[in-house]
Amino acid sequence: MTTDRLPVVFVHGLWLHAESWxxxxxxxxxxxxxxxxxxxxxxxxxxxxxRANPERVAGFGIDDVVEHYAEIVRGLDRPPVLVGHSFGGLIVQRLLGENLGAAAVAIDPAPIKGVMYLPPSSLRVASIALRNPANRKxxxxxxxxxxxxxFGNALTEQESDELYERCATPSPGRPLxxxxFANFTRSSPAKVDVRNATRGPLLLTLGGKDHTVAPAIVRTTARLYRKSSASTELRQYPDRGHSLTIDSGWRxxxxxxxxWLKARGF
Structure with missing residues (x-):
């Protein structure tokens, strides 16, 4: 169906479902x-x-997810705006770097290749999968x-528990x-074309209290784009955690x- 409206594709991250958008x-x-x-x-x-059928999501990796969304994007009548959270933020950076989007917003995005330091809080969250090699599959x-x-460390315990009951789902361990190991893998699926000068604008956000994607990760990600003349911006939410897309402050x-999109003509 053709429409005059600009398409927007939302990409969720690990442990959430598309319903969260x-x-x-x-x-x-x-x-x-x-x-x-x-x-x-x-x-x-x-x-x-x-939640009732966790085996259906098992085994998928970053490349699988990128190609899944790339196929969706190629089926649209024009390049969309891409908005991703957490690992969805990594996915939209991959797609934007391949010129498959008009613009992208990566909200507290998972680390791409080139981010060398993972703060202790991020390692603690990732270890939920990484502590058992069998979790890769x-x-x-x-x-x-x-x-x-x-997710809910910047919220009241009640709100965190309510979000857990409503939003939390199993996810594949493989992307973690x-x-x-992205920086030890030559052809890592977490590699993004950060030098692409012809891509659309990119907005990165960070939550100052985010345990899953700690602020240092997003700041490093922003620095990796310095050699590209394409627009890259960073916006900070000092008092927000990883739940910032789904909690009471999502608006x-x-x-x-x-x-940001309107200011850039989208």
Missing amino acids: EPWVELFRESGYEPRAPGWPGDSATADET RAVALDRAQFRYG FEAA VVADDVLA
């Missing part, structure tokens, strides 16, 4: 865009179904306390292994993304 999709549609939030390969239609789920540390981030 529903408020964003509604807001962006009301703001004149044509948004969609496809799930990762293997995701079931709902978060509940994904498995689906990995967070328990309530792990979700509280990785691929990201962890602040979403409105900032909309304003």
